[in-house]
Amino acid sequence: MSEASELYQRLLAGDRRAAARLISMVEDGEEGAREALEELHKHSGRAHIVGLTGSGGSGKSTLACRLAQEYRARGKTVGIVCVDPTSPFTGGALLGDRVRMQELSGDPEVFIRSMGSRGALGGLAVAINDVINILDAFGKDYIIVETVGAGQVEIEVVKYAHTCIVVTMPGAGDEIQAIKAGILEIGDVFVVNKADRDGAMRTLADLEMMVETKPGGVGAWKPTVVATVALEGDGVEALVAEIARHYDFLKESGTLTRKIVGRMKAEVLAILSLQVSEAAGRALEDGGVASSLVDRMVERDIDPHGAAAELARELDL
Amino acid sequence: MAAHVRVFLCKPGLDGHDRGVLIVGQALRDAGMEVIYSGLKQTPDNLVEAAIQEDVDVLGLSILSGAHMALIPRITSLLREREAEDMVVIAGGVIPAVDAEVLIRDHGVARVFGPGTDTHDIVDYIHERLGI
Numbered sequence: 001m002s003e004a005s006e007l008y009q010r011l012l013a014g015d016r017r018a019a020a021r022l023i024s025m026v027e028d029g030e031e032g033a034r035e036a037l038e039e040l041h042k043h044s045g046r047a048h049i050v051g052l053t054g055s056g057g058s059g060k061s062t063l064a065c066r067l068a069q070e071y072r073a074r075g076k077t078v079g080i081v082c083v084d085p086t087s088p089f090t091g092g093a094l095l096g097d098r099v100r101m102q103e104l105s106g107d108p109e110v111f112i113r114s115m116g117s118r119g120a121l122g123g124l125a126v127a128i129n130d131v132i133n134i135l136d137a138f139g140k141d142y143i144i145v146e147t148v149g150a151g152q153v154e155i156e157v158v159k160y161a162h163t164c165i166v167v168t169m170p171g172a173g174d175e176i177q178a179i180k181a182g183i184l185e186i187g188d189v190f191v192v193n194k195a196d197r198d199g200a201m202r203t204l205a206d207l208e209m210m211v212e213t214k215p216g217g218v219g220a221w222k223p224t225v226v227a228t229v230a231l232e233g234d235g236v237e238a239l240v241a242e243i244a245r246h247y248d249f250l251k252e253s254g255t256l257t258r259k260i261v262g263r264m265k266a267e268v269l270a271i272l273s274l275q276v277s278e279a280a281g282r283a284l285e286d287g288g289v290a291s292s293l294v295d296r297m298v299e300r301d302i303d304p305h306g307a308a309a310e311l312a313r314e315l316d317l
Numbered sequence: 318m319a320a321h322v323r324v325f326l327c328k329p330g331l332d333g334h335d336r337g338v339l340i341v342g343q344a345l346r347d348a349g350m351e352v353i354y355s356g357l358k359q360t361p362d363n364l365v366e367a368a369i370q371e372d373v374d375v376l377g378l379s380i381l382s383g384a385h386m387a388l389i390p391r392i393t394s395l396l397r398e399r400e401a402e403d404m405v406v407i408a409g410g411v412i413p414a415v416d417a418e419v420l421i422r423d424h425g426v427a428r429v430f431g432p433g434t435d436t437h438d439i440v441d442y443i444h445e446r447l448g449i
Contacts, residue, residue, distance in 0.1 A: 016366075016369055016370060017369050017372075017399065017400070017401065019370075020369055020370050020371065020372035021372055023372060024323075024372040027321075028320045028321070086351075087346065087347075090346070090347050090348065090349045091321065091349040092345065092346035092347055092348060092349045092350050092351065092352070093346060093351045093352065094342055094343070094346045094352050094354065095351060095352065095353045095354070096353075096354050096356075098353060098354065098355060098356060098367060099354055099355070099356035100356075102356050102359070102363075105355075105359070105363040105364075105366065105367055106360065106362055106363040106366060108366065111370055112367070112370055112371075113370060113371065114351075114353050114371060116321065116351045118321070
């Protein structure tokens with residue numbers, strides 16, 4: 001039996017070490033993981049995927065911890081994926097989200113995985129999706145994906161979660177402006193965390209105003225704004241209720257199917273673009289089948305668009 | 318993507334001193350490793366569960382409380398129980414040489430790095446030990 005198929009059987013039997021090992025394999029882009037993922041896909045599709053994003057220091061990790069505790073109190077199981085930036089210079093990363101989730105450690109029904117964004121050639125999106133699918137097949141009822149929300153890939157991933165939560169906090173000055181540029185569109189639920197701080201009412205009002213004026217058709221989901229103090233657990237129950245209300249809306253309005261279709265398409269595209277850019281990268285390297293294209297570009301004999309077209313023919317795309 | 322070295326830096330037991338472990342964390346990160354930090358005052362059970370979920374290659378145990386002879390053997394025996402003894406366990410902090418010897422000889426610790434250690438030595442040791 002291959003390593004992957006053994007892992008997948010152990011995983012389905014509830015072996016946490018096997019799940020963890022398989023996640024490492026997909027993170028490292030090991031070919032062997034494919035076989036297991038193929039089987040696991042049949043067992044996935046049951047979890048409610050919740051994306052959690054917002055700027056650094058807004059309290060995402062603490063909030064993820066509180067959400068997980070609330071779900072555990074209701075007898076549900078939880079997987080948490082925390083993505084932190086990898087240094088583009090050294091490839092190293094300090095992954096500190098567990099520090100904010102200490103109350104969860106020791107609960108075997110909560111599976112927490114810290115990921116460095118690594119970021120080579122769009123591999124991150126593929127890896128995160130695979131990790132979500134692994135935890136889904138592993139039987140987790142809720143999968144919380146936490147990212148800093150900086151960077152296209154991270155935004156894509158939370159965008160394709162079933163429910164996307166955008167976290168902000170008071171007193172961050174242009175925070176609301178920053179949210180406007182990009183993630184306002186993807187938030188299903190907005191959270192003003194640290195709501196015991198000065199200026200919370202103002203931030204709350206600003207956000208509500210923005211959400212209120214957000215264009216949306218008849219019958220579209222109206223995002224809501226929830227105030228929380230994650231450290232104390234205040235407002236967490238209300239947030240859980242909003243997440244549930246959104247999921248019910250998705251199911252009743254038929255939007256859930258559209259979300260799933262969107263996510264599947266995004267997954268395939270992420271995998272294909274990774275494969276294409278890897279293959280193209282190899283072809284253009286010194287000694288690669290298309291390395292002469294680079295020389296011709298340098299000689300101004302062919303432009304990058306022409307080279308790309310030629311490379312696509314060469315790779316039989 | 319190439320395999321990354323994953324290291325779990327732990328603070329077991331009742332010990333609030335984290336300056337050293339954080340410096341080691343930065344050094345390992347700058348050497349291209351993925352470093353997961355446990356936070357303070359963790360129990361052996363919680364640390365081993367986290368190490369398994371994170372599928373790390375190395376556990377770095379930082380102890381300055383004097384309780385190393387109680388905590389470290391407990392952690393390494395839990396790793397054996399969970400069939401995770403392939404994870405390399407290194408320790409640091411204030412651990413006398415006589416104790417270090419026992420931990421290495423009888424309790425599955427690979428190496429003890431005392432005060433004054435050059436962080437590069439830790440990086441080199443991990444690379445050498447894992448062969449990557």
